[in-house]
Amino acid sequence: MRCPFCSHEDSGVKDTRPSEDSTSIRRRRQCPECLSRFTTIERVYLRELLVKKKDDKIEQFDRDKLTRSIRLALHKRPISDERIERVTSGIVRQFETSGETEIPTSAIGELVMTALLELDPVAYVRFASIYKDFHEAKDFEKFIEISAISGS
Numbered sequence: 001m002r003c004p005f006c007s008h009e010d011s012g013v014k015d016t017r018p019s020e021d022s023t024s025i026r027r028r029r030q031c032p033e034c035l036s037r038f039t040t041i042e043r044v045y046l047r048e049l050l051v052k053k054k055d056d057k058i059e060q061f062d063r064d065k066l067t068r069s070i071r072l073a074l075h076k077r078p079i080s081d082e083r084i085e086r087v088t089s090g091i092v093r094q095f096e097t098s099g100e101t102e103i104p105t106s107a108i109g110e111l112v113m114t115a116l117l118e119l120d121p122v123a124y125v126r127f128a129s130i131y132k133d134f135h136e137a138k139d140f141e142k143f144i145e146i147s148a149i150s151g152s
Contacts, residue, residue: 003031004038011038020082023089049095050102058102063092070112073127077120087115 001011008031015028024043030036049061067088074084091111095103109131116124128134128143 001029001040003034003036005036006031006034008033019085023085023093047096047101049092051108052102052104054105061092061095061103063088066091066108066112069127070116070123073112073116073123074120075126077123079120079123083119087119091115 002009003011011029011031013027014030014037017026018024019026019041024041027040027042029038029040031038043063050058051061052058067084070084070087091108094111095107113124113127113131116127124147125140125144129140132139132143134140134143
């Protein structure tokens with residue numbers, strides 16, 4: 001692994017630990033050249049996923065983008081990083097095992113909404129406000145009313 005500080009071609013592993021949900025491995029590394037330390041995370045990818053956007057463009061699935069969206073919805077909510085990582089891993093694993101390689105953004109949005117509803121109702125409404133493109137307070141009221149009626 002190349003050192004991100006001095007670009008030396010090799011680094012040594014000082015410590016290896018599995019993540020809490022055992023879906024990744026965290027490695028602490030040290031560069032023998034500049035002695036800087038850094039962390040890498042290793043994950044299994046079952047298949048290469050693509051995202052089909054609403055305008056029919058196709059792009060690579062970005063796990064970090066998914067995590068950022070979930071974190072944004074959960075901003076200042078009492079949810080640990082480990083739980084956020086488990087939610088992200090669960091969503092990614094569902095897509096990887098689905099057999100599909102092109103995932104519509106609508107499927108991603110619906111899975112995130114389902115996960116957030118179980119995790120934190122405030123985050124659920126926050127995410128929905130972006131995903132469903134709310135424009136005014138009435139949109140929130142209608143969404144919350146419909147969610148309460150349908151039980152989701």
